[in-house]
Structures are given as structure tokens and as C-alpha cells.
Amino acid sequence: MLFNFLTYNKFKFRKWDKYSLEERAYAFQKLEIIQAKKLHRPVANVVFREMDEKMKGQFVPGKNIILMNKMFITEDMLRFDGMFTLFHEGRHAFQHHVCFDGVEDGLFSRARKWRKNFGGYISGANGDEFSFYAMQPIERDANKYALQRLKSFRFRFGEDRYYNATVSFEERCFYDDKFRAREELGFFYKHKIAKRQKEEYERYNY
Numbered sequence: 001m002l003f004n005f006l007t008y009n010k011f012k013f014r015k016w017d018k019y020s021l022e023e024r025a026y027a028f029q030k031l032e033i034i035q036a037k038k039l040h041r042p043v044a045n046v047v048f049r050e051m052d053e054k055m056k057g058q059f060v061p062g063k064n065i066i067l068m069n070k071m072f073i074t075e076d077m078l079r080f081d082g083m084f085t086l087f088h089e090g091r092h093a094f095q096h097h098v099c100f101d102g103v104e105d106g107l108f109s110r111a112r113k114w115r116k117n118f119g120g121y122i123s124g125a126n127g128d129e130f131s132f133y134a135m136q137p138i139e140r141d142a143n144k145y146a147l148q149r150l151k152s153f154r155f156r157f158g159e160d161r162y163y164n165a166t167v168s169f170e171e172r173c174f175y176d177d178k179f180r181a182r183e184e185l186g187f188f189y190k191h192k193i194a195k196r197q198k199e200e201y202e203r204y205n206y
């Protein structure tokens, strides 16, 4: 805990720039270990892979793996985008943990809401469903968490223009998603999304 800053500092350009791909991947793994501890959940294995650039990462629950796009270790300027992605996917690991490892229960718990969402996940594969995808509870929570975490580093990386660009971008996306949902789905968008989740659930369970 005391030495978390040693891991964070690895992302400073003067260090990052000299690291091999393995060392960069290891820095992300160390960051995941810190995250897991903060969220009181098992540590996931961070695995980098060639993926389409639209695909940033993915949490694979059965294997407890966080798959990450390899571009985050090959492109210097994407390392904070990689950080955001790691926090986002790590939050899904946490959601999964509280939903299915018997950590939280109760009628009004967030776990209940998340469990419903996992059961009726909206993949957004149809293209015109971006608002449904982005505003469903587990995605919204993961983005909110990742943004908060990334912003908490402003005193450490505030001088780095890629850090600032990533924070501004993600911040804008976070607010735009909500405005877009209101525009496309109306004021009761949350209700519409919940209904859509139920349809997804029924499609796979009946």
C-alpha cells in the first residue's frame, strides 16, 4: 500500500518510454493488483492481445482474466486510455464478485440491480443501440468508477498532455452519453433500459 506510488510512477513518460512491452504489461498487472486490493476482490490476470481498435478490453469472468488491447502497451500516447480501460474492466470484475460470490445481497442492493443487468446484458451489437448499451447499470457504473480513478491522478500526471486529453475525452463521453440517452430515449430512459434488459433476459432464458 505504502509503495503504490512506485507502480503509478511507471506510467510517467520518462520511465514508460524506456520500458519493453513486457515491462509495460507488468506495470498494468501491478496496477490491477492495487485495484483488486482497493475493491476487496480477487486479482485478475491481465492479458494483452491484438484486437480491433474499437475493442479496448474485456473482463472474462470464468477465468478471471482482463483482456486488454495490445495497443495500450505499444502506443505511448494510449497508456492513460489503457489505465481507464483497466479500471473499467476491473470494475466489472468487482461487480461480478459482489453479484455472484455471495458478497452482497438484499432487495435494494446494487448487487441485485447489477445481477439483473448481467442476466439481461445489452451488447449494443446492433449499432443503433448505443444509448441502451452505455447507460445500462453495469456499464455506467464501470465508466463512472474508471473516470473517478483516472481523475484521482491529476496531481501525479497533470503535466502530461496525453493524461489531460484522456481525462477530458472520457469526461465528455460520460456526460454526452447521458444527454444522448435523454434525447434518444426520453426522460424516462432508465425505465426503458430496464425494460430492454428484461427482454434480453427473456430471449436467453425461455
Ligand SMILES: [Zn+2]
Pocket (backbone or CB within 6 Å): 088, 092, 138, 139, 142
Ligand atoms: Zn464495460
